[in-house]
Amino acid sequence: MLFVDYHTHHERCGHAVGALEEYIEAAMAKGLKEIGLSDHQPLLHVPHIEGSAMRMEEMPGYVEEALALQRKYRGQIDVKVGLEADWVEGYGETVRDLLAKYPFDYVIGSVHFLGDWDHTNSAELERWEGRDVYETYVEYYRQVQLAAASRLFDIIGHLDVIKRFGRKPERSVEDLLEQTVVAARDAGVCVEVNASGLRYPCAEQFPSVRVLEMMKSHGVPLTVGSDAHQPGFVAEGFATVYALLKQVGFTHVHGFTGRKRYEIEL
Template sequence: MLDYHIHTTLCGHASGSMEEYIEFALTQPLREIGFSDHLPMIKWAHPEYAMPFEKLLEYVQRVLALRQTYPQLPIKLGIEADYYSPAEEAATRSLLAQHPFDYVYGSVHFVEDWAIDDPHNLDQWERVGVDTVYELYFAQLQKAARSGLFDIVTHTDLPKKFGHRPTKDFSALIETTIRSYKDAGMVVEINTSGLRKPVKEMYPAIEILKLLKKYEIPLVFGSDAHAPDQVGRDFAQARQMAQACGFTEIAVFEQRKIVDTYPL
């Protein structure tokens, strides 16, 4: 098993030192881990959402140095990058090209100009309406896939975080979105952090996971740890769900390519 989704205090909303995340990982049945903190935000300044630009180099250097400190555990250099709109694609591409990332998570947190996963924005959900948020969100994900900027889709059904459920049937939209991942050669993450949120479900839901299997889209696993003891959290359950859907392996990334697989 591997955990590719680990944050650091640089993003402004996580706790614990990077060493503490690694020390906890060493107590878990993990063959490798990866840090994937929030890339500085290109479109707007949100110090509580992502690391500032002046911290990106420090982040990269610290992860690379930790590889020397912990030779017993492979540590990958990942990043979680937001998709905003076509206008920010070139700047995102050039920022990502400046560092030797092993993988780039593509995430959509924003529709219009507000973060759907921020509990301070529940009134925006009221204003826009649940169905419209879902529509906007999946349209953004398709654009993110088509941009070619990202290797892995994270928390693919994030709008369910607070328990918001659409009234319309979105299965066709979701399948089209999954096809866009396939066309872009993207991998999808099983992200266990949803179990720690009001929805109390992993991202993605099992119905989506079955579709990912239908399209033979590879998987990685991430805890989205924002505290050291969240590393590898609920992975036994995640593995069971993946196996129930027919998955047998996990993708291993290096320098933005799948270089190997581990048995699930």
């Protein structure tokens, strides 16, 4: 049985396909209890990059359409209105001001950018060249910890996404991972288990089994997302992810309404 998918993208972001309603219909067809609409926040720290996120002028229409669909599908499936926001150091208050304008059910905070480098973008892979991989991981996890501590977000997205394209340091990052899980715990923030990693060169969900074990040990709550960029990817990989959660010992995932968290029993 499938439960929730809180991470989906749509045509407004420029690198996904399909309208919001198509994702809802796909979720219903797959038997989900809840579907979260969470398109990319407009870029705030760099000028708009075509194909990276919705434009600022599109935000009101996105939220208005999502709320209308929430009403339309009430009683059929719980539609949650969310956003995936970028954490970039120095822009926290700008993000806070933007989020305050809209009645979101939840906000995912993700670290896509280190400076102006989108390390999650396959078009920017060459920017790994000349970088110390371990030091890049150090900086990435420092930013994730700051994102958690900011308390701007309800969910930390794809926590170890820095591994997406298979670049991993030779040194152990166990301490960095544990520090990051503890930061999430101390901030009281939920962590997303993102199934999309199963489709990338890293070939495992975000975060890894080891991080899930740390989360279980530290009592960090979690939710689940597919990071679907087309309707057919809604709940993709969830059979693997939900089985893994039970194997690690999790008994609940979490949902959100009006930025308040609640438990959903597995």
